[in-house]
Amino acid sequence: MTRFFVTPEEMLPEFLVLTGENAKHAKVLRLKEGEEVLVCDGQGSECLCAVSDISEGQISLVVKHRQESQTEAAVRVSVYMAFPKGDKLEHVIQKATELGACEIVAFPSSRCVSRPDDKSLKKKLERWQKIAASAAEQSGRGAIPEVVVLPSYTEALKRATRADKAILFYENERAVTLKMSLQTGDYRTVSLLTGPEGGLEASEVERAKEAGMDICTLGKRILRCETAPLCALSAVMYHVGEF
Amino acid sequence: MTRFFVTPEEMLPEFLVLTGENAKHAKVLRLKEGEEVLVCDGQGSECLCAVSDISEGQISLVVKHRQESQTEAAVRVSVYMAFPKGDKLEHVIQKATELGACEIVAFPSSRCVSRPDDKSLKKKLERWQKIAASAAEQSGRGAIPEVVVLPSYTEALKRATRADKAILFYENERAVTLKMSLQTGDYRTVSLLTGPEGGLEASEVERAKEAGMDICTLGKRILRCETAPLCALSAVMYHVGEF
Numbered sequence: 001m002t003r004f005f006v007t008p009e010e011m012l013p014e015f016l017v018l019t020g021e022n023a024k025h026a027k028v029l030r031l032k033e034g035e036e037v038l039v040c041d042g043q044g045s046e047c048l049c050a051v052s053d054i055s056e057g058q059i060s061l062v063v064k065h066r067q068e069s070q071t072e073a074a075v076r077v078s079v080y081m082a083f084p085k086g087d088k089l090e091h092v093i094q095k096a097t098e099l100g101a102c103e104i105v106a107f108p109s110s111r112c113v114s115r116p117d118d119k120s121l122k123k124k125l126e127r128w129q130k131i132a133a134s135a136a137e138q139s140g141r142g143a144i145p146e147v148v149v150l151p152s153y154t155e156a157l158k159r160a161t162r163a164d165k166a167i168l169f170y171e172n173e174r175a176v177t178l179k180m181s182l183q184t185g186d187y188r189t190v191s192l193l194t195g196p197e198g199g200l201e202a203s204e205v206e207r208a209k210e211a212g213m214d215i216c217t218l219g220k221r222i223l224r225c226e227t228a229p230l231c232a233l234s235a236v237m238y239h240v241g242e243f
Numbered sequence: 244m245t246r247f248f249v250t251p252e253e254m255l256p257e258f259l260v261l262t263g264e265n266a267k268h269a270k271v272l273r274l275k276e277g278e279e280v281l282v283c284d285g286q287g288s289e290c291l292c293a294v295s296d297i298s299e300g301q302i303s304l305v306v307k308h309r310q311e312s313q314t315e316a317a318v319r320v321s322v323y324m325a326f327p328k329g330d331k332l333e334h335v336i337q338k339a340t341e342l343g344a345c346e347i348v349a350f351p352s353s354r355c356v357s358r359p360d361d362k363s364l365k366k367k368l369e370r371w372q373k374i375a376a377s378a379a380e381q382s383g384r385g386a387i388p389e390v391v392v393l394p395s396y397t398e399a400l401k402r403a404t405r406a407d408k409a410i411l412f413y414e415n416e417r418a419v420t421l422k423m424s425l426q427t428g429d430y431r432t433v434s435l436l437t438g439p440e441g442g443l444e445a446s447e448v449e450r451a452k453e454a455g456m457d458i459c460t461l462g463k464r465i466l467r468c469e470t471a472p473l474c475a476l477s478a479v480m481y482h483v484g485e486f
Binding site for chain 1: 313314338341342343381382383384420421422459460461462463464465466467470473474475477478480481482484485486
């Protein structure tokens with residue numbers, strides 16, 4: 001079923017109106033009167049609606065049923081990624097959204113080659129958020145993951161450790177596996193933190209450990225910086241029973 | 244440690260010589276006499292060697308120790324992917340190699356838009372095999388996954404079901420999870436089969452079921468055709484204890 005995202009303010013109880021990009025999209029899809037569509041507020045609520053009227057730039061809908069989204073994961077997983085080079089962050093945002101992450105948080109670490117300046121960042125953040133919205137729509141999600149940018153590794157640690165379980169992946173860790181970490185304790189929120197191309201520094205890993213994070217391996221093979229977060233996210237979703 | 248791949252014939256017991264691309268690569272890395280390197284035969288055996296002599300286009304090595312590769316997964320996982328559009332197969336070959344697949348098998352299915360003809364296929368296959376070799380080197384693997392192309396879906400089913408466990412992922416499957424399948428039986432070899440952009444046809448899924456494959460879901464969200472195999476592969480590696 002076709003899925004549209006509107007703002008929470010636009011999610012009215014009985015009648016909804018699609019305008020702007022949504023109306024354009026509906027036109028491309030040649031929606032017909034009576035057809036059913038799903039409208040999501042991007043925060044996990046959705047309405048099953050029927051098209052009641054189609055006019056230029058505006059589609060009117062009748063709300064038939066309102067429900068919590070059925071496609072959001074029960075465990076909220078945040079992906080923390082040190083700024084990578086090139087367009088790898090865009091790739092990770094798209095894939096992590098499909099795989100069910102609730103947010104993607106980018107931050108600088110000491111070996112990051114790429115550090116967007118404040119000026120370019122605003123534009124980039126808009127672009128990244130659009131990628132998340134588009135991937136959420138395509139993959140049938142009920143919520144659009146938020147893309148967050150933090151100014152420092154210190155801020156990343158502070159924020160990541162607010163989750164029930166916070167895990168950092170380090171290529172020099174040999175003993176502690178992700179499975180050991182996930183089998184311990186109760187958690188509804190998980191943070192997964194990975195480094196940039198050159199990896200995290202030993203001192204950065206030490207600080208994460210002191211802040212209470214679990215330091216885990218992702219196996220014997222060296223994963224690229226854009227592969228590691230998606231591999232970890234897939235494994236967490238598998239572990240918590242998503243598939 | 245730097246890792247070079249040679250042919251099994253070049254893996255001599257006491258002294259090895261790096262030539263061609265390997266010698267060029269060694270020069271770029273500025274290897275010095277006495278330095279240790281790993282030489283792999285691409286099939287799971289490796290030698291710890293010391294550089295004994297460096298001359299134009301040729302690096303001589305003394306074998307110190309020969310061993311089975313430490314970085315290959317205990318379970319051999321084959322990734323079967325219907326031909327996707329564009330360069331997505333290249334992406335999957337690179338990532339599946341990092342994640343530890345033992346082979347990547349491409350085949351046509353009825354909704355494939357892209358079907359390389361025999362003429363272009365030979366060149367493409369060479370390119371794909373190079374991508375696997377390069378990813379194997381970078382990720383520190385002991386074996387280079389083979390890239391295989393099959394002429395039909397029938398051949399793909401026949402080959403995939405030779406594994407101890409053969410799983411097909413289908414977006415319309417709701418009940419059977421990957422976890423249910425992986426928790427059943429003993430297996431040392433696993434096949435994971437996914438469809439093209441438009442998905443597999445119900446009749447194709449039915450044929451796979453009749454051939455003995457497990458039909459599983461990858462969760463409530465719709466994954467892109469290039470995301471699904473990597474998500475599944477990550478989960479299998481996690482399940483069998485790789486990380």
